[in-house]
């Protein structure tokens with residue numbers, strides 16, 4: 385079941401460095417939200433706090449709340465490993481285990497959590513590969529290494545791996561930046577299909593991509609180097625692109641800076 389995310393007064397730090405300031409944002413279930421903004425404004429940092437990946441960096445921490453429906457992911461007693469299963473992540477560069485088979489790549493998370501039944505693993509591998517629009521291309525070579533696939537196929541394999549553990553939210557950090565235009569369109573089509581089941585948040589530098597795939601756009605900026613990044617405005621993507629409230633949003637979207 386896809387869930388909502390609510391960020392309340394989120395402040396994010398790397399040791400002494402205040403990287404992102406006072407972010408409050410609501411993300412509806414089964415929607416796609418795009419994070420846009422110039423380099424260094426904190427898009428990836430905010431994304432990583434949504435599944436507690438951020439705190440893997442030594443000295444990094446966040447204050448405020450991230451609610452998954454009603455559950456505060458930062459409440460005492462919440463297991464960050466469990467959070468990362470519920471809120472899955474796909475990275476900029478496809479990162480399958482290169483020598484592991486395609487099938488085993490998809491079910492790696494399930495195996496780690498103790499599932500051993502072969503029929504069950506085969507079933508999840510097929511469903512996840514179908515869900516990632518990769519099944520037809522790989523069904524005859526499931527035992528070949530994941531590293532043999534093209535870049536676009538590897539990224540869809542990583543999406544299959546992320547959905548195999550039945551997450552409620554999918555985070556994508558510039559998932560197309562290492563891909564050619566045709567593979568990029570395949571991933572965008574896939575995002576459109578996945579949002580019927582998952583809540584999706586995507587960081588992108590590509591304005592057309594944000595306009596094509598997202599329902600909501602959040603524009604981040606920073607007032608000067610060394611200052612924390614801030615959420616300037618968020619709203620329905622067609623509004624943000626056609627009629628932004630703030631001049632800096634308009635300047636960024638129209639390519640006047642960033």
Ligand SMILES: Nc1ncnc2c1ncn2[C@@H]1O[C@H](COP(=O)(O)OP(=O)(O)OP(=O)(O)O)[C@@H](O)[C@H]1O
Pocket residue numbers: 398401403421422423424425426427428429430441613
């Ligand atoms: N591991 C880290 N340790 C210390 N500072 C970091 C770390 N990761 C990011 N930062 C700093 O936090 C700020 C926000 O970085 P972040 O990568 O989130 O920005 P971004 O908007 O995603 O940038 P880009 O579009 O270039 O990927 C930057 O000043 C960056 O240097």
